[in-house]
Amino acid sequence: MPAPRDRRTERYAATRREILDAAWDLVRANGLGSLAMRDLGARVGMRAQSLYAYFPSKFAIYDAMFAESNRELLRRVSGMASVRDPIKALRERARIFLVFCVEEPGRFQLLFQRTIPGFEPSPEAYAPAMDALESAADAIRACGISDARAIDMWTAINSGLAAQQTSNDPGGDRWVRLADEATEMFLAHYAPARKRKA
Amino acid sequence: MPAPRDRRTERYAATRREILDAAWDLVRANGLGSLAMRDLGARVGMRAQSLYAYFPSKFAIYDAMFAESNRELLRRVSGMASVRDPIKALRERARIFLVFCVEEPGRFQLLFQRTIPGFEPSPEAYAPAMDALESAADAIRACGISDARAIDMWTAINSGLAAQQTSNDPGGDRWVRLADEATEMFLAHYAPARKRKA
């Protein structure tokens, strides 16, 4: 089907978008766990109940947020394909990931800390996360690293930096600025003997 | 004051203790964020309202849990003072920390992920955490590391391993088993040139 341009459908999609934007605003302001249907409705000029015309439940909203966050992360790291030098690429990838996490702590919490009681992302929402992880594994292999443990170490280091940054120095850069050093440390340990920077 | 043995005071303290134990049970069963005064009361054979005779608010309960968790962590890492070899001591310390985090994910969440909307630990509850951190800094310095950034990197690595473990492989050991390797990687990067294990 060629998806006929349907004004009604377009309007509907636009409102869904508006609701999600409002949800991010609220999460930014009050924290992920404090998102409430009432507030959300108020923010888009609706009663809370009307939101159910767009999302079947609150978790469905979280799920949509989860999905679009993962897509965004995937989009950003995919933009890295152009960088030739694999070492440089890995370093840049770490920076991108950290910026992504730190610029929106609620998003980081949603994606990586699983902190909302009862919420489990749907497989569809989760899928791009696996692509992003696979892409990270590729980048690591491109540096000549084949050790399977390295990828787990890599995710631990970078999510650890992000977590410390958001919970112990929100708004600052005390941990984010360690990104390059962390990558260097990681490479020194896992990459087959390579020249050190003088 | 020699704290006169007062049966009433003792009973009171015992009940507080009982309430906190029950709270940990519930957190273990339902997750940190789902702790509810009703359930808690039921678990100790009281109405929820009666709990207010022992704690002025729910946050006060979280605060007490926060405080005793930090004391417990401090206690465990302090037991390390006896280990002579500083490298061995650091390695052992990482393992202790990881076990501490992984054996009680709700505790990890409470202490390090700051996930309960509105809850801030009191300074008294937080104090032992700073002692534990100071103790970690000592252990790192004992390995000949003076770089101030190293301590931040150390906390990021270890809390990162703990977070990945609890949220992506709960009950398993996929990240915990990387502890020694992480310590090795850390030392190789920060410690003044030292003999590698053949």
Add this chain to the structure above:
DNA sequence: GTCTATATTTGGATAGAC
């Protein structure tokens, strides 16, 4: 110190009119 009773707030969700 624990209870009953109740206040208060909050939040998710449904039914049905328009």
Add this chain to the structure above:
DNA sequence: GTCTATCCAAATATAGAC
């Protein structure tokens, strides 16, 4: 598609009797 009206449930917290 949005509203009013409601429901229902859960949760924190207070007042006052016993």
